[in-house]
Amino acid sequence: MSLVDGKPELTRIRVWITRRSYQFRAEIREPGKPAYQVTVGGEAWKQGKGNLYHDRILKHVGFLAKKIADRASALLADHPQV
Numbered sequence: 001m002s003l004v005d006g007k008p009e010l011t012r013i014r015v016w017i018t019r020r021s022y023q024f025r026a027e028i029r030e031p032g033k034p035a036y037q038v039t040v041g042g043e044a045w046k047q048g049k050g051n052l053y054h055d056r057i058l059k060h061v062g063f064l065a066k067k068i069a070d071r072a073s074a075l076l077a078d079h080p081q082v
Contacts (some may be wrong), residue, residue, distance in 0.1 A: 013053055015060035017041075024064070026057045034052060 002040040018025055024040035028050055038050045040061055050057065 011038055011053070013056055013060065017064065017065060024061050026053075026060070069072060 011031065012029040014023055014027045014029075017023070018039075023042070025037055026040060027035055027037045029035040036049070037042050040057060044050075
């Protein structure tokens, strides 16, 4: 962890779902290094890209998956004939 203006500069991780393939992608920004992206479960993921942050990334993926499931359940409850 490095300091910027006396405050710690932390690694930032952003996770989202791609529109075309509906896969989870993660962008990792480490202090002092270029940002990079990895597809969760993809070839680079299996080879260890982002392996320092697998647990944090999977926590984000779990949160997004639960949010999607909750919204789907609410939609199905509102439209039982589907």
